[in-house]
Amino acid sequence: MSTAKLGRLSRRSFLKRAGAGAGAAAIAVPAAACAPAAPGAVPVAVRVGPTAGVPANALTQVTVNEVLFEAATDPRWTLAEFLREHLNLTGTKLGCDRGECGACTVLVDGKAVLACTTLASDVAGKRITTVESLAANGKMNPLQQAFWDAGAVQCGFCTPGMLMSATALLIAKPKPTEDEVRLALSGNLCRCTGYRKIVEGVLMASGQTLRA
Numbered sequence: 001m002s003t004a005k006l007g008r009l010s011r012r013s014f015l016k017r018a019g020a021g022a023g024a025a026a027i028a029v030p031a032a033a034c035a036p037a038a039p040g041a042v043p044v045a046v047r048v049g050p051t052a053g054v055p056a057n058a059l060t061q062v063t064v065n066e067v068l069f070e071a072a073t074d075p076r077w078t079l080a081e082f083l084r085e086h087l088n089l090t091g092t093k094l095g096c097d098r099g100e101c102g103a104c105t106v107l108v109d110g111k112a113v114l115a116c117t118t119l120a121s122d123v124a125g126k127r128i129t130t131v132e133s134l135a136a137n138g139k140m141n142p143l144q145q146a147f148w149d150a151g152a153v154q155c156g157f158c159t160p161g162m163l164m165s166a167t168a169l170l171i172a173k174p175k176p177t178e179d180e181v182r183l184a185l186s187g188n189l190c191r192c193t194g195y196r197k198i199v200e201g202v203l204m205a206s207g208q209t210l211r212a
Helices: 003-026 079-086 142-150 159-172 178-184 196-205
Strands: 046-048 059-064 067-072 105-108 111-114 127-129
Touching (some): 079 105, 105 159, 142 159, 142 196, 159 178
Parallel strands (some): 046 067
């Protein structure tokens, strides 16, 4: 066998091993750990990490989608980084990464917050809700279904942030007016739909219709 062929085989083997290793490293939290706790169950912290360069004693506890996590967090991490890179909750999108587009919107104690401008250390002890929590058992919740029925989704990149801003609105006001919907979504940018279908979807989820 030629040296070139041995080199090719060695490189292929290396890449296969490297790919497998990268895939394993990306899965920091088992999928089962992200499942909601049973009602009345005593929450048990899911340990995340350790992370290279972060002191092991700098632990932060935060509840994400009804699961209590305990992690050593770097004080420079944003909430978006923590969710995406350390909990593998990539439904929270990073668009502008400077608080302008709203794609990273999540709920903190029920209120809409931009995860790219919020430090992970600032949400210690709080309850975070991400877009992954909306669907249950593979079935969309009423707001997601309304977005689908209204045709409010095109490229879909802004959709998680839109859904979370709308969720916060519907929690605070189950029957919002069209103007209130537009105001609640004013911090979420969309390049595809022209917003009308999105507003229609939110109103549909609240049992109302968009005026002509």
